[in-house]
Amino acid sequence: MDRGFFDRDVLEVAPLLLNKLLLKRGPGPGPDLLGRIVEVEAYRGSDDPASHAYRGPTARNAVMFGPPGRLYTYFTYGMHWCANIVTGPEGTAEAVLLRALAPVAGLEAIRRARPAARRDRDLLSGPARLCQGLGIDGGHNGADLVTGDRGLQLLDDGVPPPPVPEVSGRVGIRLATDRPWRWWVPDNPHVSPGRPRPPGPAPEG
DNA sequence: CTATAGATGCCCT
DNA sequence: GGGCATCTATAGC
Numbered sequence: 058m059d060r061g062f063f064d065r066d067v068l069e070v071a072p073l074l075l076n077k078l079l080l081k082r083g084p085g086p087g088p089d090l091l092g093r094i095v096e097v098e099a100y101r102g103s104d105d106p107a108s109h110a111y112r113g114p115t116a117r118n119a120v121m122f123g124p125p126g127r128l129y130t131y132f133t134y135g136m137h138w139c140a141n142i143v144t145g146p147e148g149t150a151e152a153v154l155l156r157a158l159a160p161v162a163g164l165e166a167i168r169r170a171r172p173a174a175r176r177d178r179d180l181l182s183g184p185a186r187l188c189q190g191l192g193i194d195g196g197h198n199g200a201d202l203v204t205g206d207r208g209l210q211l212l213d214d215g216v217p218p219p220p221v222p223e224v225s226g227r228v229g230i231r232l233a234t235d236r237p238w239r240w241w242v243p244d245n246p247h248v249s250p251g252r253p254r255p256p257g258p259a260p261e262g
Numbered sequence: 263c264t265a266t267a268g269a270t271g272c273c274c275t
Numbered sequence: 276g277g278g279c280a281t282c283t284a285t286a287g288c
Contacts (some may be wrong), residue, residue: 134281135270154280173283185281229280
């Protein structure tokens, strides 16, 4: 894919990422793993209190401030990795959280990487699940998805994004729950079971 | 299907 | 020390 695709506002890019392919190669002799993006969320650092970049650059969020088309991975809840695609020009801090993928290739290897998943629909249906299933972690922070320099690449096989994607508030956050910045492919069984918190002011006193 | 509790470690104040 | 862009097992319909 072209770098320019990612060099736009995150609210424009996020829904267009639906139905794109994420390819994971190696390292080692393992088979290529492939998944189709079916659920995403937008985080816009400059004016988004829920974004890791809201309070300015730190060691953790540095990749978000870098050039578009790279992967931002972070560790959370003491045990989980999550992956984002950086958008917008260098200097801004926008990113699209990958929330769910539909497995396309490498199913056997993905099943081995996700022993807790009882059904195939649970393999990559969550931001931490998809990282576990594809073997994505901190070693991939900053990987370039355009060149595939670290075995991770974003591909377009011609399947267009849904003309009218489903929309809701974002999942698992406390702040800015009213922003409809989560998109998914309608009726796709691999979308995560997460539900947004009811909108309202942040708890206070 | 829904609801709940517990795991577990890094980041930032 | 508080809080987390989560997941899993278990309990109960």
